[in-house]
Amino acid sequence: MSEVTVGLLALIITLVLFFTGIELAFAMIIMGFLGFGYLVSWNAASNLLAKDFYDVLTSYGFSVIPLFVLMGQISFNSGIAKRLFNAAHKFIGHIPGGLAMATVGGATVFKAICGSSPATSATFAFVAVPEMDRFHYDRRLSTGVVATVGTLGILMPPSVTLIVYGIITDLSIGKLFLGGILPGLMIAIFFLCVIYGWCKLNPSLGPKSEKFSWGERVKTLPEVMIVLFIFSLVIGGIMGGFFTPTEAASVGTFLVLVLSLIRKDMDIKGYIQSTSESVRSACMVIMLIVGSTVLGHFITVTKIPMITADWIVGLNAPSWFILIMISFIYLIGGSFIDDLAFMILATPIFYPAIIKLGYDPLWFGIMIAITVMIGVVIPPMAICVFVVKQITKTPFSIVYSGVYPFLISLVLGGIIVFFFPGLATWLPSVLMPG
Amino acid sequence: MAGYLKFLEKLCMLMNVIAGTALTFIMLLTVSDVVLRYFGRPIVGTFEMVGLGGAIAIGFGIPVTSFYRGHIFVDFFVQRFPKGHQKLVHLVTRTASCTLFLWIGYNLFIYANDLFQSGEVSLTRQIPFYPIGYGIGLCCLVQCLVFIGDAMKILGGQYE
Amino acid sequence: PSLSSAEEIKLNYSSFFPAPHKNSQLSEAWCREVEKRSNGKVKITFFPGGTLTPAAQTYDGVVKGIADIGQSCFAYTRGKFPLMEVTDLPLGYKSGVQATNLVNAFYAKFRPKELDEVKVLYLHAHGPGILHSKTPITTLEELAGKKIRATGLAAKIVTSLGGAPVGTAMPETYDALRTGVAEGALAPIESLQGWKWGEVITSTTTNYGSAYTTGMFIIMNKAKWDALPPDVQKVFEEVSQEWISKQGQLWDEIDKEGMEFTKARGNKILALSPEEDAKWTARVKPLLDEYVAGAKEKGLPGDESLKFCLDFLKQ
Ligand code: NA
Numbered sequence: 001m002s003e004v005t006v007g008l009l010a011l012i013i014t015l016v017l018f019f020t021g022i023e024l025a026f027a028m029i030i031m032g033f034l035g036f037g038y039l040v041s042w043n044a045a046s047n048l049l050a051k052d053f054y055d056v057l058t059s060y061g062f063s064v065i066p067l068f069v070l071m072g073q074i075s076f077n078s079g080i081a082k083r084l085f086n087a088a089h090k091f092i093g094h095i096p097g098g099l100a101m102a103t104v105g106g107a108t109v110f111k112a113i114c115g116s117s118p119a120t121s122a123t124f125a126f127v128a129v130p131e132m133d134r135f136h137y138d139r140r141l142s143t144g145v146v147a148t149v150g151t152l153g154i155l156m157p158p159s160v161t162l163i164v165y166g167i168i169t170d171l172s173i174g175k176l177f178l179g180g181i182l183p184g185l186m187i188a189i190f191f192l193c194v195i196y197g198w199c200k201l202n203p204s205l206g207p208k209s210e211k212f213s214w215g216e217r218v219k220t221l222p223e224v225m226i227v228l229f230i231f232s233l234v235i236g237g238i239m240g241g242f243f244t245p246t247e248a249a250s251v252g253t254f255l256v257l258v259l260s261l262i263r264k265d266m267d268i269k270g271y272i273q274s275t276s277e278s279v280r281s282a283c284m285v286i287m288l289i290v291g292s293t294v295l296g297h298f299i300t301v302t303k304i305p306m307i308t309a310d311w312i313v314g315l316n317a318p319s320w321f322i323l324i325m326i327s328f329i330y331l332i333g334g335s336f337i338d339d340l341a342f343m344i345l346a347t348p349i350f351y352p353a354i355i356k357l358g359y360d361p362l363w364f365g366i367m368i369a370i371t372v373m374i375g376v377v378i379p380p381m382a383i384c385v386f387v388v389k390q391i392t393k394t395p396f397s398i399v400y401s402g403v404y405p406f407l408i409s410l411v412l413g414g415i416i417v418f419f420f421p422g423l424a425t426w427l428p429s430v431l432m433p434g
Numbered sequence: 435m436a437g438y439l440k441f442l443e444k445l446c447m448l449m450n451v452i453a454g455t456a457l458t459f460i461m462l463l464t465v466s467d468v469v470l471r472y473f474g475r476p477i478v479g480t481f482e483m484v485g486l487g488g489a490i491a492i493g494f495g496i497p498v499t500s501f502y503r504g505h506i507f508v509d510f511f512v513q514r515f516p517k518g519h520q521k522l523v524h525l526v527t528r529t530a531s532c533t534l535f536l537w538i539g540y541n542l543f544i545y546a547n548d549l550f551q552s553g554e555v556s557l558t559r560q561i562p563f564y565p566i567g568y569g570i571g572l573c574c575l576v577q578c579l580v581f582i583g584d585a586m587k588i589l590g591g592q593y594e
Numbered sequence: 595p596s597l598s599s600a601e602e603i604k605l606n607y608s609s610f611f612p613a614p615h616k617n618s619q620l621s622e623a624w625c626r627e628v629e630k631r632s633n634g635k636v637k638i639t640f641f642p643g644g645t646l647t648p649a650a651q652t653y654d655g656v657v658k659g660i661a662d663i664g665q666s667c668f669a670y671t672r673g674k675f676p677l678m679e680v681t682d683l684p685l686g687y688k689s690g691v692q693a694t695n696l697v698n699a700f701y702a703k704f705r706p707k708e709l710d711e712v713k714v715l716y717l718h719a720h721g722p723g724i725l726h727s728k729t730p731i732t733t734l735e736e737l738a739g740k741k742i743r744a745t746g747l748a749a750k751i752v753t754s755l756g757g758a759p760v761g762t763a764m765p766e767t768y769d770a771l772r773t774g775v776a777e778g779a780l781a782p783i784e785s786l787q788g789w790k791w792g793e794v795i796t797s798t799t800t801n802y803g804s805a806y807t808t809g810m811f812i813i814m815n816k817a818k819w820d821a822l823p824p825d826v827q828k829v830f831e832e833v834s835q836e837w838i839s840k841q842g843q844l845w846d847e848i849d850k851e852g853m854e855f856t857k858a859r860g861n862k863i864l865a866l867s868p869e870e871d872a873k874w875t876a877r878v879k880p881l882l883d884e885y886v887a888g889a890k891e892k893g894l895p896g897d898e899s900l901k902f903c904l905d906f907l908k909q
């Protein structure tokens with residue numbers, strides 16, 4: 001059997017294994033191990049297991065995932081989240097789906113700091129879904145929102161995806177950050193429109209409340225002022241260069257913890273419970289990363305990414321068709337392998353072709369980012385959807401029926417940026433000419 | 435069987451608390467580093483200590499996550515099977531997972547031995563790496579005990 | 595008669611440099627040259643960007659056969675190479691050619707036991723690791739208390755010079771410099787272009803007297819090496835020898851490009867006065883002593899190896 005055949009066969013078996021009820025991460029590790037052992041050597045494959053496990057667990061970047069989840073947990077257990085949602089309810093509860101809109105805003109900021117889409121979805125699945133339950137929101141809407149909002153931060157600075165793309169392609173990272181802003185805002189607005197339109201059509205999804213007077217609204221402010229102050233402190237600290245976004249996980253969590261202990265909203269027992277639950281949610285996300293790392297190393301030695309890329313670039317087809325094919329490859333590749341790892345693998349191969357076809361490299365980077373956003377919410381490896389399903393104990397069918405409308409607006413966003421490249425290139429050309 | 439499951443839960447919870455403590459440690463460490471850095475006296479090597487602490491936070495959390503079936507799986511297909519078939523499928527996946535983690539644990543011990551022999555240490559603080567390797571290896575072995583517990587639950591008809 | 599594909603020896607080569615990096619292009623060229631001169635007896639697949647083995651796992655990955663050939667830095671696995679560590683010290687490097695020649699000469703002379711598990715093909719080392727910052731720095735006073743991005747041994751250099759080392763991951767460093775979490779970074783000047791730091795710093799200090807380097811290896815799995823026919827082994831040796839000078843020159847070439855890149859952005863290149871440079875050199879001296887003591891403790895010739903390096907750099 002050729003390496004490519006082995007690779008494709010292993011991927012198919014992995015998908016079949018998913019249906020046996022085995023943990024997805026374990027299925028990926030098993031197939032990655034068997035494939036690598038068959039193609040390279042069993043000794044090497046055994047050693048690879050240990051190395052990949054060790055490497056992912058000790059990496060600095062993944063260490064902060066449980067901390068971000070912990071910030072959400074403490075907010076939930078100490079009632080901070082409740083107060084925030086009560087205030088949001090008083091202010092925008094009269095708009096159909098208002099609380100879902102507030103969640104979009106909160107999660108976008110959170111993801112921009114946290115950097116991990118699954119961790120954002122995990123946190124908001126814990127915090128926002130029960131709150132929306134409280135206001136009788138339909139689970140389709142609430143889980144659909146939290147499963148997709150985590151993706152928005154991929155376009156917003158400081159996006160690690162864009163940083164890595166800039167380094168690979170030798171483009172200015174500052175320009176890429178600027179390029180992501182308009183498409184990111186556009187898709188965020190689409191999300192809000194989806195929520196509004198969907199709730200208008202079906203008011204039971206996100207029931208609107210009466211309109212509250214400004215007096216009643218202002219009364220909720222003292223309760224949330226201090227929390228909003230902490231959040232602005234964290235954002236300000238990042239922008240002002242006092243700490244990095246990864247460090248913000250610790251600083252933010254620490255501040256929320258101190259606040260909760262001082263206000264006696266939470267005791268030490270509550271804190272221990274919060275840490276225990278955060279560790280478990282983070283474990284769930286990180287085991288999937290381990291699985292995709294082992295499987296990814298196997299796929300790498302099959303050379304499938306390189307061969308597919310060479311094939312597409314060599315196709316004698318119209319340029320738009322090649323571009324669509326390339327997006328498609330990113331979509332599938334990013335599903336099995338960690339999407340950042342896949343970008344490092346595939347971008348250098350596609351990049352010269354994109355330039356040759358006459359496309360703008362900066363615009364291509366934004367297109368790739370949108371493709372990655374779509375990739376994390378569609379099957380087979382819809383990590384964010386899985387995470388939300390697991391935490392909220394909601395059936396797949398329900399989460400998915402909530403995800404579709406948002407997915408459509410992501411795809412629509414991609415199409416618009418495809419036909420109007422100016423959306424990505426205009427801001428950088430004005431603010432950072434030359 | 436009840437005794438074994440009781441013991442297993444206690445063990446997993448204990449490891450969960452260790453994991454939570456590690457998490458608290460990296461939080462406090464980072465906050466101290468950020469504050470002290472402002473005064474020009476950062477805690478040198480925070481970067482690598484957070485990485486190692488995170489390994490404990492995640493590694494020690496693996497068994498408890500499995501104990502409460504917290505890892506992501508897809509069961510809508512299996513649920514359509516008759517009860518007897520379901521049991522069989524679950525037993526097979528538990529056995530496969532148990533074998534996998536035994537093998538990972540064993541290889542992590544070998545890897546930790548290599549780290550010990552070669553004297554590999556962290557870049558700045560020169561903290562030896564091998565204890566972390568043994569630690570994660572141990573977590574994988576405890577994970578196997580969880581799968582044995584799962585098998586008991588399946589045979590006793592208590593698995594979901 | 596041409597060889598059938600069954601007789602072709604297939605090898606995987608893992609490197610942590612990103613695919614478009616000039617180092618990766620040079621490594622690819624090495625692969626093609628070996629293939630050509632062996633008359634197609636070997637076929638090497640090159641995996642850049644750490645996609646097959648992450649940088650810190652590459653050495654051991656080659657030992658265990660995950661990759662057949664690997665390229666990475668000695669510094670990523672601290673303690674594993676106690677003798678080779680000497681070349682990473684702030685010995686006062688002036689160029690990539692000089693640093694590359696030194697590591698190879700050092701290896702040839704001392705043949706450190708720590709590398710016995712693998713076949714060493716060739717080594718190289720980057721040009722002078724110097725200070726890049728958001729505000730001009732030309733004195734130790736100006737550097738005092740400044741937050742400088744550095745991990746590993748470089749963190750100790752920062753501490754010795756009176757700065758405050760900040761450990762951020764490489765991809766995160768751009769943003770750390772942009773926002774001011776880090777006010778500077780230690781690196782060869784090519785990083786200003788390669789990692790885009792030139793966009794977010796304003797000046798480079800050429801503190802050559804206390805400049806460091808990072809030794810890198812290209813190694814091969816021992817069993818795979820032993821299995822090669824002698825004529826193919828000879829090809830590997832010859833091509834690798836030729837690549838040492840190419841590699842050294844490449845480091846200097848991309849340092850020059852980095853220099854032009856940062857100048858074109860209006861950033862300053864600041865030289866230290868001879869007295870100031872001497873002060874900086876004196877400040878990092880204890881790190882050299884620390885190495886000697888540590889090596890002696892392990893029964894290694896610390897004194898001799900440091901002396902060898904310092905003498906080599908004086909030439
Ligand atoms: Na970690």
Ligand code: NA
Nearest residue numbers: 335375378381
């Ligand atoms: Na997907």
